[in-house]
Amino acid sequence: AQSVTQLDSHVSVSEGTPVLLRCNYSSSYSPSLFWYVQHPNKGLQLLLKYTSAATLVKGINGFEAEFKKSETSFHLTKPSAHMSDAAEYFCVVSDGRGYNKLIFGAGTRLAVHP
């Protein structure tokens, strides 16, 4: 069965410093992986998607993620945090069977301090 684990429930960074949000996945086949962002009182917005093309995936707002099969990881990074990046981030794996089932991690809340 597919699963996803977000290793940090909270991450705090200073504005202008790098962001690293960690995600490990478990899958019995080559998965599709996503990162979504949720700002307060809003729905989830797709940041980026990996589907077995390039292992380094670039998303919106300067975020990127690298798929590492040997480590079963899909960490999200950004070189320089902005105050507007403060939000909750979800790592998601596609079940890849039957209907389009997505399996969500528990989320990582990112705080950005001046």
Added chain:
Amino acid sequence: NAGVTQTPKFQVLKTGQSMTLQCAQDMNHNSMYWYRQDPGMGLRLIYYSASEGTTDKGEVPNGYNVSRLNKREFSLRLESAAPSQTSVYFCASSETGLNQPQHFGDGTRLSIL
């Protein structure tokens, strides 16, 4: 661009009351989904509709019913609300096929007293 629209945005119910949450999408997607979001648990799938005219149970369907009214609209009904159903409910839609990203509405915040 409207995308996925959910109504209402907020609702307070008493235990035992019924309620229908509405969802509509304007992206011509075949597939639609209802999730609930609880603290520390990510999103859990309640029901989905792979295409117009079909609905199926997800991970946590008990206490809910759904209707796929047409291609655009997918409603979620609580027949007899319970405090355990206090949550934020999200509707999503996607194109047909596997590994498609889902597009989410802004949610309905439901409190049951």
